[in-house]
Amino acid sequence: MEELKRILLVEDDEKDIELTLEALAEHKLANEVVVARDGAEALDYLRRRGIFTMRANGNPAVVLLDLKMPKVDGLQVLKEMRFDAQLKAIPVVILTSSRESGDLEECYQQGVNAYVVKPVKFQDFVSAIKEVGIFWAILNEPPPGSVRRSR
Amino acid sequence: MPSSSTTVRSDFLSDPLLVSRSAAFSKFASFVVAASGGVVLLGWAFDIEVLKSVLPMWVTMKANTAACFVLAGFSLWCKQQGQTYPKSYPFSQACAAMVVLVGSLTWMEYLFGWNLGIDQLLFREGGEAIGTSSPGRMAPNTALAFLTAGAALLMLDVETKRGTRPAQFLTLADGSIGWLALVGYAYGVRPLYGVASFTQMAFHTAIAFTLLSAGILASRPSHGLVAVFTSSGAGGVMARRMLPVGILVPAALGYLRLWGERMGFYGTELGVAFVAISSTIVFSAWMMATAQALNAVAEERQRVQEEKAQQARTLEAILSSxxxxxxxxxxxxxxxxxxxxxxxxxxxxxxxxxxxxxxxxxxxxxxxxxxxxxxxxxxxxxxxxxxxxxxxxxxxxxxxxxxxxxxxxxxxxxxxxxxxxxxxxxxxxxVTQQKQAQKELEAFSYSVSHDLRSPLRHIDGFIELLQKRLAPNADSQVQRYLATISGSAKRMGDLIDELLAFSRMGRAEMRETRVDLISLLDQVRRELGPDEKGQKVEWKIGELPEVEGDPAMLCLVLSNLVRNALKFTRTRNPAVIEVGTRGGRPGRTVIFVRDNGVGFDMQYAGKLFGVFQRLHRQEEFEGTGIGLANVRRIVHRHGGETWAESSMGAGATFYFSLPTAKQGGA
Structure with a gap:
């Protein structure tokens, strides 16, 4: 049996959430997705604070992170994760609409694992999500402390 | 050490042309003085009378005198301005000191009746020599002249606080002694070149002293007394015009008077009257001419000052506005x-x-x-x-x-x-506001890139989901509508991307290096390989030079032009695409891309390179209309130009010019 690991999706736009979940579902990756609606919520989840105080132990196998979000933006989340000994090893994939090279550079400076510009064409988006999902959530061996589950 | 300062205390600066001329004269004089000394020494060595005394009944130039001229001439040669090498300086001082030494020793011989044995040191002279009191010993006036000339050379660059140069006064003394002797020879008046019964000064010694003195004065043309003479002011003009006349005319008139008297044309009284009247005439006439010249100089100066003042006012107005x-x-x-x-x-x-x-x-x-x-x-x-x-x-x-x-x-x-x-x-x-504007533009394009694309993704995404839901039972019309909506969203996305790329192209930093267009074209063809698909393409690649430019941007230029050529030759079999160069202005390279495609109507050629301008319908040939706008923007940033030629159905040629790579440099 393939092992499926938990994915944390950080995205403020509900349409994007729906489309991303839809794309993940096409590849049967949707079951273990946790959605955070902004950067603050994402950090709460990762640090088990606020509404996530009661959640089960363990870090997600991968964080899919949007850049432009209210309150705490994606770059800030990335920075805080990389400064946190508990979180710095978690793979982070940026999923964004921005093609500006400034963002790209800044994210790689902060040690992002991958940077994906969401294609306009839905089919292209689906295949991008598939690649990202399969690689980080199935093929990649996560750092110690991540949740493993059989399915 | 000689001072190298060029401070001038005269009211007016020295005339640069006069300064360079007098420097040249000084150099010439120092050479002639040294050379004539040398020639007389040769005369002594080989006993050639004409070299020693010019005319048989005249006194000889003594060997010591000749040697002193060699030393003094050499010393002055070394002391030419701009040529005072530290190395030759002590040497030239030593030469000048030698001259002073010989002059003063000879004087002592006369004064105390000694014989120090220096007179016959170089060559022996017979006891019966003409006009000679002690064989081989130079005349007392010659010795005195060497004393002052040597001293002048020694302290050539000594300047008092008030800007006076003692050397110039010293050398006036030896110059006068020489000039006096010359006049004596001209008039046939012995006391002018010989003192009492002592040895007389030789004719060529007199000439050499006059020349040496003039050379010493001319060697520092912008200092002390001489600065007055070379100044570009009215005083300078007067000195230059009056001084030569003041020196030469009385001498010449005196000669004429003597000659007339000796020939018996008139007596003493008439002779004096002749000199008085003729000097009055000559000097009055010359004075008037000089006054006129001075007035002209003054007018010119005033005009120049007026001009300068006007220039200053103009500059002031510009600076304040x-x-x-x-x-x-x-x-x-x-x-x-x-x-x-x-x-x-x-x-x-x-x-x-x-x-x-x-x-x-x-x-x-x-x-x-x-x-x-x-x-x-x-x-x-x-x-x-x-x-x-x-x-x-x-x-x-x-x-x-x-x-x-x-x-x-x-x-x-x-x-x-x-x-x-x-x-x-x-x-x-x-440039704060420009900076601000640029920042705002960047923020704007960032938000365009991010926020405008999101809704388009959503449209396409949900259409896709809708299609999936409807798939089994939707009729073909519904399917077509959905496909059209999705296509439009996709196209809008492409347009946004291209527009952003275009605006980035205008701001991006250029990295200029040498670019080999051949390898750039190979790269473009490899990238566009898939675009050729079923097309049969005949490539004609000519000689392409190296140019100066940004490789990434130039790659985009070639890529756009080649992509266009491929696109518009789709209906041709085979498609023929030619890339080459054509002669242009010097320093420029004109590159063209020619195809045998559908071409365009020259009537619309002006629109070709505009943003979002298209000459074909979307169904015929797809495109966003930004490719050629990018080409033009990049070529303009490289300092080049773009243009195109075509006729409907007969293919098109696109040209662009670039600066040619400089030879050797990168």
Whole structure:
């Protein structure tokens, strides 16, 4: 049996959430997705604070992170994760609409694992999500402390 | 050591042409004096009478005299201005000292009746020599003249606090002795060249002294007495015109009088009257002519002054009205000009601070707004050091301008007509608003890139989901509508991307290097390989040169043109695409891409390179209409031009010109 690991999706736009979940579902990756609606919520989840105080132990196998979000933006989340000994090893994939090279550079400076510009064409988006999902959530061996589950 | 200072105490500067001429004369005189001494020495060595005494009944130039002329001439040769090498300086001083020594020893011989044995040291002279009291010993007036000439050479560059050069007065003495002797020879008056019964001065000795004295005076043309003579002022003109006349005319008139008297034309009284009247006539006429010349000089000077004043007023008007800040400083960093715009832009006036303090005094920072600008690297500091700076960007912040400003500064050194650094000038403007505008533009394109694309993704995404739901039972019309909506969303996305790329292209930094167009074209063809698909393409690639430019941008130019060629030859079998160069202006390369495709109507050629301009319908040939706009923008940024030729159905040729790569350099 393939092992499926938990994915944390950080995205403020509900349409994007729906489309991303839809794309993940096409590849049967949707079951273990946790959605955070902004950067603050994402950090709460990762640090088990606020509404996530009661959640089960363990870090997600991968964080899919949007850049432009209210309150705490994606770059800030990335920075805080990389400064946190508990979180710095978690793979982070940026999923964004921005093609500006400034963002790209800044994210790689902060040690992002991958940077994906969401294609306009839905089919292209689906295949991008598939690649990202399969690689980080199935093929990649996560750092110690991540949740493993059989399915 | 000789002073190398060029300070002039005369009211007017020396005329540069006169200065260079008198320097040349001095060099010539020193050579002739030394050479004539040498020739007379040869005469002594080989006993050639004509070299020793010119005419048989005249007295000989003594060997010591000849040797002293060689020394003095050589010393003066070494002391030519601009040629005072430290190495030859002690040597030339030693020569001058030798001359003084020989002169004074000979004098002592006369004074005390000694014989020091120096007279016959070089060559022996017979006891019966003409006009000679002691064989081989130079005349007392010759010895005195050597004393003053040698001393003049020794202290040639000594200057008193009031700018007087004692050497010039000293050498006037030997010049006068020589001139007196010359006149004596001309008039046949012995006492002028011989003192009492002592040895007389030889004829060529008299000439050599006159020449040596003139040479010594001419060697420092912009100092002391001589500066008056070479000055470009009215006094200079008068001295130059009157002095030669004052020296030569009385001598010549005296000669004429003597000659007439000796020939018995008139007696003493008439002779005196003749000299008096003729000098009155000559001097009055010459004085009038000189006065006229002086008036002309004065008028010219006034005109020049007027012109200068006008120029100064014009400059003042320009400086006070332009928007650019202008600051001028001398080489010590003292501010000479600080125009009103400079005061407004900097927010401060000229301060009396040394260049090393400029950065702190005015609050100059590097563009990062944090690092203080190193004072020695400031454009004005570099300009007064002889450097040039173009469009340097800096940040300025001080108590009077707490928010800070960005300045764009260009600096140049200032030199006088002889190329000597006098200071520097900077011209600058406030570019804060431009910077702000650029930042806003960047923010705008960021938000376009991010926010405008999201809704398009959503449209396409949900259409896709809708299609999936409807798939089994939707009729073909519904399917077509959905496909159209999705296609439009996709196209809008492409347009946004291309527009952003286009605006980026205008802002991106250019990296200029040598670019080999052949390898660039190979790369483009490899990338576009898939576009050829079923197409049968015949490529004709000509010679392509190396050019100066940004490789990534030029790649985009070729890629756009080749992609177009492939697109518009889709209906041709085979498609023929030709890439080559054509002669252009010197220093430019004209490159063309020619195809045998559908072409375009030349009537619309003007629209080709505009943004979003298309000459074909979307169904015929797809495209966003931004490719050629990008081509033009890139080529313009390289300083080149773009144009195209075609006729409907007969293919098209696109041209662009670029600067040719310089030979050798990268």
């Amino acid at each position: 332009i928007g650019e800040g202008v600051v001028v400083a001398d080489t010590n960093g003292k501010f000479l000009v600080w125009n009103p715009a400079a005061e407004k832009i900097v927010g401060l006036g000229a301060k009396d601070v040394s260049p090393g303090e400029w950065s702190r005094a005015y609050g100059f920072f590097l563009p990062d707004q944090k690092t203080p600008y190193p004072s020695e690297d400031l454009p004005l500091a570099r300009a007064i050091g002889g450097g040039s700076v173009d469009n340097d960007e800096q940040f300025l912040r001080h108590a009077g301008a707490p928010e800070g400003r960005y300045l764009n500064v260009t600096g140049r050194p200032l030199r006088d007509s002889s190329g000597i650094l006098q200071g520097g000038v900077v011209v600058f403007r406030d």
